[in-house]
């Protein structure tokens with residue numbers, strides 16, 4: 553057990569969807585949270601991170617800072633996805649170690665697994681086959697992060713751990729149609745189509761790929777659970793345990809939003825990996841399970857979208 557009482561936790565990436573969910577979740581723990589804006593600390597600069605860690609002396613770090621995006625962004629900006637993620641994680645691991653921070657939780661992604669891994673994907677599937685080409689740059693960087701945690705544990709005895717969340721969604725998500733993941737994109741498209749009374753809305757690809765989704769508040773809860781209870785060199789999957797086809801997700805989103813038009817497919821856009829349902833067994837055996845159903849989560853996210861800037865105008 554890692555007792556969070558009176559501990560100081562640095563949530564790196566606190567402005568992002570996962571980081572902000574972590575800050576919300578940590579409010580119910582007896583710990584203090586430190587954060588740094590991009591203007592205060594540029595995570596791509598080793599010296600700035602070292603100064604910040606020396607000055608604030610956190611007991612633990614949650615590394616939720618990352619360059620993230622949906623399938624098109626990953627496919628379009630490979631250099632940014634590999635460089636930004638590699639440099640941020642390498643800088644933070646090394647600064648943590650130099651300052652004597654003995655606890656660090658690194659966040660990866662389900663795309664670290666081979667494109668055609670047996671389903672549901674267990675932790676052991678890592679590095680057993682070729683990656684999905686649309687996001688191999690991001691995946692390689694995230695695999696390097698897992699290996700950083702393992703290496704600092706092996707060489708220096710640091711208690712650094714890794715969690716691999718599945719596709720996440722929720723309040724604070726990115727709704728930009730060019731860079732977002734599928735779920736916020738569908739909410740935005742269905743909402744705009746409803747307002748404009750469009751006869752159809754466009755879904756990328758064939759609609760047959762299957763994806764697993766987890767609400768970000770469930771994810772934050774699992775991450776705090778792991779920070780408090782897990783110590784080990786192997787990464788841990790964090791998922792909901794169920795998946796569905798993109799076309800089924802589209803119908804669910806349309807029902808929640810109240811859009812009744814036709815769904816058509818843009819086959820010029822990539823499908824990506826056919827399926828990536830992770831095995832949740834390791835986390836379940838430790839005693840954690842998710843609480844937010846996909847339908848409830850989509851409803852809550854749509855409500856958040858409507859209140860946010862993106863939903864305020866009709867020309868979305």
Ligand code: GFB
Pocket residue numbers: 621622623624626661662663686687690691718719720731732733734735737738754755756757761763798821822823824825
């Ligand atoms: O969520 P998504 O962008 O990323 O796309 P991945 C999932 C599936 O939804 C793909 C389809 O088959 C898309 O073609 N899709 C349908 C759409 N309509 C849309 C749309 O309007 N927007 C988007 N974005 N997709 C990402 C990786 O993969 O998942 C990252 O690229 C990361 O590295 C992340 O791992 C969790 O699930 O394919």
